Amino acid sequence: MIEQHLAALPIILPLIAAPIALILGRSMLTWAFATLVSALSCIASWQLLMTTLSDGALSYALGGWPPPWGIELNVDVTNAFVLLAVSAMSTLVLIYSKDSIEKEINASNHSLYYTAHLLCLTGLSGMLITGDAFNLFVFLEISSLATYTLVSLASDRRCLTATFRYLVMGTIGATFILIGVGMLYMKTGTLNMADLSTKMAAFESNRTLNTGLAFIMVGVSLKLALFPLHMWLPAAYTHAPSSVTAFLASTATKVAVYVMIRFIFSVFGASHVFETMSMEIILMVLAIVAIFKCSYMATVQSNVKTLLAYSSVAQIGYMVLGISLVSVPGLMSGLIHIFNHALMKGALFMAVGAVFYRMGSVNIEAFKGLGKKMPLTMAAFTIAGLSIIGVPLTAGFVSKWYLVTAALEQDLWIVAALVLLGSLLAVVYIGRVLEAAYFQEPPESQGAKNIKEVPWLMLMPMWILVLANIYFGINTGLTVEAATSASQWLFQGYNPAGVAL
């Protein structure tokens, strides 16, 4: 019974649990319940990944209506891989939340937080595995609306303007996607992705479809914060509660990157997007500009959350760059980076949240002298920071290695050099925080002497991520295998000159 409906579980579980969490009401109880549900959907995702790795892609007809009329869920190695990352991150963040939100969210809103979190997880899981273009829009809206709620929960009132900005930009993005999907429907009469793909192949470069592609790409780019459509992100990440930032930074944008991959490869087809429309040039240029502009912006921030937010935009640049290389290794490096970046940014934002928990501020000033006061938190920040820089034996190195190798395989020596140059900027912005933490004396005026480590429920998820950073930096078997088979699968039937499959 469970096996039969396994594909639907990651969506159904948190969806049903969300209203229950609201009814439960008591903070402690909701926390335990939400964490349990998230852990269950994590187990389901793991099962899904194992099933797809052994048996190939699964199709599940929601409500028993066969596709292309009913809504179809498609689980393949790629989205099972991302799904696992998302649900695992969600579980870790929920464990972390218990103590973290006590300082940042009013007690009366705690159950609302868990409810919104579960809804957000529902939306993200749905976006990943749905096989229906319109349904994807629905899940996108579910996750977005939940996200707006989450961001606005912070007790700092500046979060309201940040939320409003995010709301406006996010809605524009969603609307663009809806318009794009509408155009596809107008021309083909179907919404099922696989069906769309076959029907569109009959049209030779139709103008309506191309406009649809443009709308969808712009809308998705807004959602994944591709430069220059990233303006909403730094404000939202800065003012949201720390646990929300940790969750969003490691999942929401990643899911949007996956949606972009899905539209390019499974709906429009790589040959149409890249050969006919030459989309890869636009993506590559924007990605490289994003890497440099936003890494630079990160080096001049004084708020560490903003700093990491800009770093996220830059890192999204690396993922999009991987896609824009139009090759199996390139796409693979993008997919690996989706996973690895979730590990590092999750750990970094959790560490910053821990600093907020004790210091009540995340300005770089607040980090002074913390190397001694909060050794475990700062050690976690250091290792995750090294991973962002891409130091060997961390997950970041693996991503960088594959991205540079993929660029060199296409003889794009300059792109390879730029990728490495970009990672030097990461040395600067991570180095600034570390220097404050380890070399500067804490200000004496405040009750600085009483600063101690955060509760272990915050340290544990943080360190699980840190250890995962090291583990996936040394044992690359799982990530590489999953990403390779995913990108080979996506490139099926598409073989441009010079790409070896």
Added chain:
Amino acid sequence: MNLWQNIDPSLLISLSILVPFIGSLLVIAAGKLPNLRETITLVTATVLFTIVLAITDHTFQGVVLQQHVIDLFPGLAISFTVEPLGVLFALVASFLWIVTSIYAIGYMRGHNENNQTRFFCCFALAISSVMAICFSGNLLTLFIFYEVLTLSTYPLVTHAGNDAAKRGGRIYLGILLSTSILFLLFAVIGTYALTGNLTFQAGGVFDSSHSKMIMAILLVLFCYGIGKAAIMPFHRWLPAAMVAPTPVSALLHAVAVVKAGVFSLLKIVIYIFGLDNLKELATTDIMLYIGAATILLSSCIAMTKDNLKARLAYSTVSQLSYIVVGALLASSIASAGAALHIATHAVGKITLFFCAGAIMVACHKKNISEMAGLGKKMPITMAAFAIGAISIIGLPPMAGTWSKWYLTIGALESDKLLIVATLMISSLLNIAYLLPIPIKAFFDKTSTDTQPWSWQQTQEAPLPMLIAISVTSIGCIVLFFYPQPLIDLINLIPGVATNGEG
């Protein structure tokens, strides 16, 4: 001789890396008990040296030790292979670690330094990564531990924790990390993209099918990517790192870190490019002359420095380029000279740094201008300084003679007269900036002190430091008379021979 006979030879490599690593953990564990902590350091260092001796034994017997750790990427592993050049470097580093540990105990206590546990812990970690560099079986492994070495020595450089240390540390990390990420990693991945093979193998991984143009570019990237070799203009980190406590400067910046740089370069030249390929590259000569320019320019800068450690730092920059030049001459005998110079310069320069630290601890003097007449107060130290200086200059009867000898012959054989001239002029410059220090210390004409000298008025550094100084200065002399074991080892390197035959 071989204490580790009963141990499976293939375990020796892991042991050589793990022993200092475990040592560093034990040092942390024993942090509250200084005596126990220092005993652990000494025991670890001694055990490591015996392990390296056992590895040397196996190398002479022609046993190739290998260790495969884990596949980092499909087809690319972290793996270790013992080859003679690495053994030579491991011998030097592990022996001098013992001596430096003895010295460091005297220095750190004599100077009342803080955070001694962190110091000894990072020190052991650095040695552990040096061992991994020595025995690395492919370029990826070498790169990984090259970075680990940079990071583990950073806390040592910034040990003092003040503004000067922070500035020095920033330059240190800035230059070493950025050159390695920007150039070295690029060159490593470039080599992989081109050949699909990063294993160190005799004759190199390149063959005639590879574009000479790209190989030439890769050579430049490697030369500058290995920032630890301090080829101008990326040499600034070395003087900046002199803010570190003297034992750090001594071991890390005369032996482990800088030698890891030139060692990596030599290893890449011999085992990745192959000396035969190297000869045909357009950029070999360019980098050769940049190396020669580094020798002369940094000697000139050294002369202007009054701070003793700064002068020694620039002297190191200059001496490192001897090895770079030796590697890039692409002749079998010059490479042998370069390999030998790793050992001879190490003993000579570490003696000089030890002396500088001893003067600082005993007389609190950092500047050369204040050292006139110091010979009466610190006769042993200054005598050792003279020995070390003569070895660096390359005069008999000191160890430095041999390496300079082979380098010069190599340059002559390749008809590079400019390089021969550079080596000769450099010796003169060395005389000019090193010898006046002991001479003025012993024969101070301005002194009005007419009393005859006696042992009572000496004011030497603590005993552990003196022992260390004596050991290395005697080492300079011993290596002149008995260089044969090292030369035998070097002759085992494929394509490299002191008799020029290859």
